[in-house]
Amino acid sequence: MYATKHISSVQNSLVKRILLLKDKSRERKKTGLFILEGKRELGLAVKAGYAIETLCYCEDLLNVDQLENLIPLEATVNRIGLSLDVYKKVAYRDTTEGVIAIVKAKSHELSDLKLEKEKPFIIVAEAPEKPGNIGALLRTADAANLDAVLIANPKTDLYNPNIIRSSVGCVFSRRVAMGSTAEIIAYLKENKATIYCAALSASENYTKVDYTKTTAIVVGTEATGLSEEWLANADKNIIIPMEGEIDSMNVSVSAAILIFEGKRQRNEK
Known part of the structure; x- marks a missing residue:
């Protein structure tokens, strides 16, 4: 499995979208999407049937094929490689595992x-x-x-x-x-x-x-x-x-x- 795209600029539109979803509750509610970071969290979301829209991974921290072995994803999920500088920009944690996903929210009515x-x-x-x-x-x-x-x-x-x-x-x-x-x-x-x-x-x-x-x-x-x-x-x-x-x-x-x-x-x- 290979990334379909590689991003090395923090000005990229996807980077801006991730930051908006991470920081703004209004954007999460409007789009029905949210940001998820970490291998364990991603694994639990996939197990619970959450739909992953886009999977971003830091090419310096994680090989996407290794991630696929840990967490099988649908073939339709976009895989995007990020440079270390871009990943540090969008990552929420100080210590991280190299993976961030855009995920579709579920109803909690x-x-x-x-x-x-x-x-x-x-x-x-x-x-x-x-x-x-x-x-x-x-x-x-x-x-x-x-x-x-x-x-x-x-x-x-x-x-x-x-x-x-x-x-x-x-x-x-x-x-x-x-x-x-x-x-x-x-x-x-x-x-x-x-x-x-x-x-x-x-x-x-x-x-x-x-x-x-x-x-x-x-x-x-x-x-x-x-x-x-x-x-x-x-x-x-x-x-x-x-x-x-x-x-x-x-x-x-x-x-x-x-x-x-x-x-x-x-x-x-």
């Missing part, structure tokens, strides 16, 4: 999400803003093999390069859907999910509730917590007892603790 297991286990995050927290949450969801990740009132688009990087590609390995808080509450009730909201008040110790049925754990931001709409619709509020001076933890850490308690109960049943 809540209406498209079909829960296939008999008693699915779901994590819901309301209004997460920091891409790093979203990425960490997706990594935890992958590690626990959760059935879905729902994001209520999203503040950033799912294909933000920071989310892809911090999730180490787990954004592709999990089923993710987005919607308003009201839409997600209605969806969970329609699917007869028990809703456990992480909250500081009127809460029960997180180890004392039952996660073995269809379950949704809902977490909010560290700064503001969950909205009243969630708390009013919770089957129960749950809390992680804190023994130090502060009363909250990073949202991705809290979610991990709650998720793996649920996994422990499910594995024991």
